[in-house]
Amino acid sequence: MRTHAIVTALATLATTAAGLLAPPAAATTPPTPAGWPAPALTAPARETGSRTVTTWDPPTQSPALAAAAAAAATDCPELSRTANCETHTIHGDMFKDGVLTGGTDSVMIAAWHTNARERTFTVNIHITYVSAYGTAVGISDLITASCTGTCTATGFITSPGAAPGVEYEGVLSFTDAVAANQQHQTTPVFTATPVLPPDYVAEPGSGDAKTTMRCDDQLRGVRAGCIVKDATPTVDMSGLPKIAENIRGIQARGGYGVPGDDARALHRITREATINGNRRAVCSRRVVGSPPEPGLSCDEYPFASTKEGGTTLGTFYRGWAWVPRAEQNSQGGLLSSFYRTNRVLEDDPFWVKA
Secondary structure, three states, rough: OHHHHHHHHHHHHHHHHHEEEEEHHHOOOOOOOOOOOOOOOOOOHHHHHHHEEEEEOOOOOOHHHHHHHHHOOOOOOOOOEEEEEEEEEEEEEEEEEEEEEEEEEEEEEEEEEOOOOOOOOEEEEEEEEEEEEEEEOOOOOEEEEEEEOOEOOOOOOOOOOOOOOOOOEEEEEEOEEEEEEEEEEEOOOEEEEEOOOEEEEEEEEEEEEEOEEEEOOOOOOOOOOEEEEEOOEEEEEOOOHHHHHHHHHHHHHHOOOOOOOHHOEEEEOOOOHHHHHHHHHHHHHHHHHOOOOOOOOEEOOOOEEEEEOOOOOOOOHHHEEOOOOOOOHHHHHHHHHHHHOOOOOOOOOOEOOO
């Protein structure tokens, strides 16, 4: 189970925390667990009534919460164009007449999923109560989300009663009605709202997701879809031997497009006149002459359909080679399919595996 690491982290703290996590007698103010941070918002001394304050990703965390959050992060898969994973922490304080009477700490794993040819995306939420004490034991939380512009969010997740080790999960959905020939970016916002007795006033806590989604309807012949904006895709040219050899040689001497190198990513361009100009500047007969034998074609790198193509870069960072025409024809289809599948738009960065 992916929360095994979280449970393990909780177990190491069980001996010292067991006595502190039990709810106190009603007539006394409960002791806070060891390392519990100061209330997110200290209640005024003369305040009357009951309320809660929820803080999303608090800067100061208890040792148990910090350990559980670190363990949860190891369960997240790698970032991709259609998936991402992030972790958050949620801290809650309960007050009675200005006195702190209870609280909860939770860790959340949010797994994002999208389809590059759909306007919808989802986030699978899994939350574990790391600790709960005092009047907060048994209290439930309502998790919702919102987004901006042409994006709308639906769904909610309700927790069982708060207690150390209790887990719950659910799915929140999003739809973006991005207009034709437009693109829209959104960073959803999560909100946790305690479900409280009638005499309590809830102060929900909200926090930005760490994932920005981009939806567009700008690819010719492809219906609108959404991707994880910060994921840089990689096109694989290793199946084209001669083309791959040329690319590897240029990348090895400091050329652009090496996977993982953000500073030297390639960037797509879509203007046909510029693409054709890049190709002529490097591979025209006046530059390279005639093929040394039939069936060969000039292949340039970086690609003509990139901002780095043509003679934009110095000769040390670019190059060309004679390759089988069949490979070059395959490369064109492969690159075109890659752009569509990954929704690579004007000036989007990408890498090349060779």
